[in-house]
Amino acid sequence: MTPSTPAAAVSRPAAPRRSARRRGRWGTAAPYLFVLPAVLLFAGFKLYPIAWSFLLSLHRTVGGTETFVGADNYLRLADDPLFWTALRNTGVILVVQVPLMLALATGLAVALDSTLLRGRPVFRLGFFLPMVTGLVAYGIVFSVLLNEEYGLVNWLLGLVGIDPVPWLTEGLWARISLGLALTWHYTGYNAVILLARLQTIPRELYDAAAVDGAGALGAFRHVTLPGLRPALLLTTVLSTIGTLQLFDEPYVLTGGGPDNATLTIGVYLYQNAFKYFDFGYASAVAYALTVLVGVLGMIQFRLLGEKS
Amino acid sequence: MTAARTRHPGRSILLTSGLAIALAAVAVPFYWLAVGATHSSQDIFDSPPPLLPGGHLGKNLATLQETADFGRVVLNSLGIASVYTLLAGAVCTLAGYGFATYRFRGREALFGLLMLGLVVPAQITLVPLFKMMAELHWLNTYQAVIAPNLALPFGIFLMRQSMAALPKELLDSGRMDGCGEFRLFLRVALPPLRPALAALALFLFLYQWNDFIWPLIVLRDDSTFTIPVALASLQGLDETDYGAILAGTAIAAVPMAIVFLALQRHFVSGLLAGAVKE
Numbered sequence: 306m307t308p309s310t311p312a313a314a315v316s317r318p319a320a321p322r323r324s325a326r327r328r329g330r331w332g333t334a335a336p337y338l339f340v341l342p343a344v345l346l347f348a349g350f351k352l353y354p355i356a357w358s359f360l361l362s363l364h365r366t367v368g369g370t371e372t373f374v375g376a377d378n379y380l381r382l383a384d385d386p387l388f389w390t391a392l393r394n395t396g397v398i399l400v401v402q403v404p405l406m407l408a409l410a411t412g413l414a415v416a417l418d419s420t421l422l423r424g425r426p427v428f429r430l431g432f433f434l435p436m437v438t439g440l441v442a443y444g445i446v447f448s449v450l451l452n453e454e455y456g457l458v459n460w461l462l463g464l465v466g467i468d469p470v471p472w473l474t475e476g477l478w479a480r481i482s483l484g485l486a487l488t489w490h491y492t493g494y495n496a497v498i499l500l501a502r503l504q505t506i507p508r509e510l511y512d513a514a515a516v517d518g519a520g521a522l523g524a525f526r527h528v529t530l531p532g533l534r535p536a537l538l539l540t541t542v543l544s545t546i547g548t549l550q551l552f553d554e555p556y557v558l559t560g561g562g563p564d565n566a567t568l569t570i571g572v573y574l575y576q577n578a579f580k581y582f583d584f585g586y587a588s589a590v591a592y593a594l595t596v597l598v599g600v601l602g603m604i605q606f607r608l609l610g611e612k613s
Numbered sequence: 614m615t616a617a618r619t620r621h622p623g624r625s626i627l628l629t630s631g632l633a634i635a636l637a638a639v640a641v642p643f644y645w646l647a648v649g650a651t652h653s654s655q656d657i658f659d660s661p662p663p664l665l666p667g668g669h670l671g672k673n674l675a676t677l678q679e680t681a682d683f684g685r686v687v688l689n690s691l692g693i694a695s696v697y698t699l700l701a702g703a704v705c706t707l708a709g710y711g712f713a714t715y716r717f718r719g720r721e722a723l724f725g726l727l728m729l730g731l732v733v734p735a736q737i738t739l740v741p742l743f744k745m746m747a748e749l750h751w752l753n754t755y756q757a758v759i760a761p762n763l764a765l766p767f768g769i770f771l772m773r774q775s776m777a778a779l780p781k782e783l784l785d786s787g788r789m790d791g792c793g794e795f796r797l798f799l800r801v802a803l804p805p806l807r808p809a810l811a812a813l814a815l816f817l818f819l820y821q822w823n824d825f826i827w828p829l830i831v832l833r834d835d836s837t838f839t840i841p842v843a844l845a846s847l848q849g850l851d852e853t854d855y856g857a858i859l860a861g862t863a864i865a866a867v868p869m870a871i872v873f874l875a876l877q878r879h880f881v882s883g884l885l886a887g888a889v890k891e
Contacts, residue, residue: 335794336720339711342704344723346764351730354741361740416632421625430877431636434643437873439823441841442866445848446642449649449855455658457645489639550734553825557845574736579830584740591737598734 362588371585378589388590390565391573394480395549398569402484403544409488410495410540415529417496418503429500432493440490444557447486448473476566479559483567486554491547495540502536503529542605549598570594646866649859657855673860680854683861685836686843690865693758693828693839694821701763701817706810708764709772710798714784724773730766739830746831757831758824758839765820768813775809776802815876822869840865 362378364371382388416422417429435443450457451472459469472482506528514524530537552571555561561568561576570590578587649657652667677683712724742761751757779802787801803810825841832838835846844865847858 333717336711336715336717339715339798340708340723343708343727343764343769346704346760347727347730347766350742350745350761350764351733351738352726354738354745355733357741357744358737413635416628419628421621421628422632423625423629428632428636430874432639433877434870434873435639437819437869438643438866439825439841439869441823441825441844442646442862443642445844445858445862446646446649448848449657449859450642450645452658455660455662457662460660460662489642493639546732546734550736552736557848571736574739575826578740578743584744587740588737591734591740594734595737598732602732 358588358591361585362592364585366582366584374585378586379593381586382589382593387565387568387573388570388593391568391570394565394567395551395569397480398484398487398551399545399548402487403541403548405484406488406492407495407537407540407544410492410499411533411537413492413496414499414503414533415525417500429497433497434493435490436494438490440553441557443486443490444554447482447489448558451482473559474563476563479563479566483555483558486558487548487551490554491544495544498540499533499536502533506532538605542602545601545605546598549594549601570597643866643870646859646863649855650863651860652856654854654856657859669856670860673854673856676854676857677861680857681835681838681843681847681861683843683864686838686840687864689755689837690822690839693755694818696755697759697762697821698814698817700759701765701768701821702810702814704763705765705768705772705813705817706803707798708769709774709776710802712769713773713776714779714781714802727764727766727769730764731770736826739826742827743830752831753834753837754831755837758828759821761827762821762824765817768817771813771816772809775806779805811876815873819869819873822865 361371363373363375365374365377413432417425417432422428451459453459453469453471453474456472458472462468462470470478472478510528510532511524514528519527550571551569552575555567555569555572556575559567561572570593574587574590574594577583577590648663648666650673651670652663653669653672656663656667656669674683708727712720738761746752746757749757751760783801784797787797792801822839823841824839825845828839828842829845832842835843838846840861844858844861847853847861
């Protein structure tokens with residue numbers, strides 16, 4: 306770096322031209338060079354496979370050779386009972402587990418934000434920690450904890466006189482177990498996102514609400530919830546996308562069973578692709594999933610995002 | 614703060630103890646993982662189940678080493694996650710800087726395209742990517758795990774958000790001093806961003822360390838397995854040794870939890886800087 310001469314420092318109008326000339330060493334290419342690696346990698350490993358996947362979905366794979374079958378795979382989807390089972394299971398998680406978890410996360414965020422709480426950093430950290438655990442790791446731990454005959458959970462229930470619960474071996478309970486595991490893993494994470502938003506709500510709004518005679522509930526409804534709106538939108542969309550793609554937890558915890566009770570679209574896609582090697586059909590499942598993510602994402606933006 | 618507490622000491626204690634109970638419930642799986650890892654498979658499925666740590670950890674680790682060459686597996690995971698963190702960190706940081714500090718033709722379109730990756734389900738690319746890896750003869754290689762996710766949309770998003778906060782004057786004064794664009798990036802832009810970079814690195818490392826489905830697909834040979842893939846394959850065996858599996862699970866989870874605890878201030882604040890701004 307050469308020290309700038311006093312003349313250059315004083316003559317301000319010259320500065321932009323100088324810097325443009327400096328940039329001239331790379332020309333106008335500099336910004337493109339910075340983003341180039343990302344764009345190339347993205348094009349090669351994302352865009353190209355996405356396009357290829359659509360092409361595959363129009364083919365049938367038999368013994369390694371592919372024949373063009375047009376929309377056949379999509380028609381097959383329409384009357385594939387397993388696909389509808391997977392869709393229904395995913396839908397149940399979406400309308401039961403996700404709202405419950407987000408309500409829990411909102412409550413947790415408000416509690417973590419409260420001036421009445423002591424040792425806030427410890428709590429914030431503790432509730433976030435499950436997120437750091439890999440899906441396989443916590444899936445294994447939960448599968449042992451929830452073992453019907455020998456698991457810790459049923460043993461504890463037995464102490465208070467409750468019969469063993471078939472956590473992983475009976476359809477409804479397997480769904481509940483999956484929901485519990487998901488809630489354990491993601492509630493703290495969502496709470497931390499909501500908490501960050503809470504902290505940007507001006508305290509004066511609460512003071513004003515108090516002056517207007519609003520109680521704790523009134524303040525929550527009229528100040529906290531509207532303020533949280535963008536963060537709620539974000540967590541809702543993230544949870545929706547995550548749920549629609551759900552794979553690791555059911556794969557490790559229940560294998561999609563019992564009797565397909567926890568079969569998700571993600572697991573069904575994996576089975577078709579890497580168990581039956583029916584790549585064409587798996588790609589059709591993937592495209593159906595993508596359309597679903599797109600449509601639901603858009604609806605959520607409309608519903609929750611209209612005011613912000 | 615203290616005023617609110619002293620005004621409502623009862624409520625304060627109630628809230629704090631309520632959350633403490635909730636946190637204890639959340640901590641049960643962690644505690645039980647640590648306990649289970651130190652017992653034999655038979656002990657774990659005893660009634661009552663063990664509630665305190667036992668002395669079987671060494672034996673479990675030895676079993677793990679025998680059945681899955683777990684030392685190798687841990688090294689695979691460490692190597693893959695480290696190299697991934699370095700490379701993906703570079704790709705995301707460069708792109709974030711490009712998008713945040715320059716105005717150029719096609720900027721919005723390119724950024725929008727990359728962000729599409731946030732919403733398009735990753736599963737749509739699994740089959741074609743698998744075929745690509747097969748054609749490149751990359752199956753069972755480390756690069757097959759690392760390469761496809763280097764341009765991670767979330768990482769790029771995070772870096773762009775952090776870099777948008779860089780004062781323009783800082784960069785301009787660097788330019789006036791005759792600093793080239795790349796040196797400007799390295800010497801002027803990066804140093805004040807150290808906390809954001811730490812958050813990115815931690816995020817990328819955790820992401821790769823815990824990633825399951827993609828390594829499961831491209832790693833077929835157990836000498837290349839990462840920890841999650843090895844654990845899942847052990848769980849599928851007929852005679853599953855749960856003591857050994859839980860010891861392996863603890864190795865996957867506990868060090869990461871410790872690293873996270875040590876660096877969490879950067880991590881959470883860095884992530885949130887990206888997540889909540891509109």
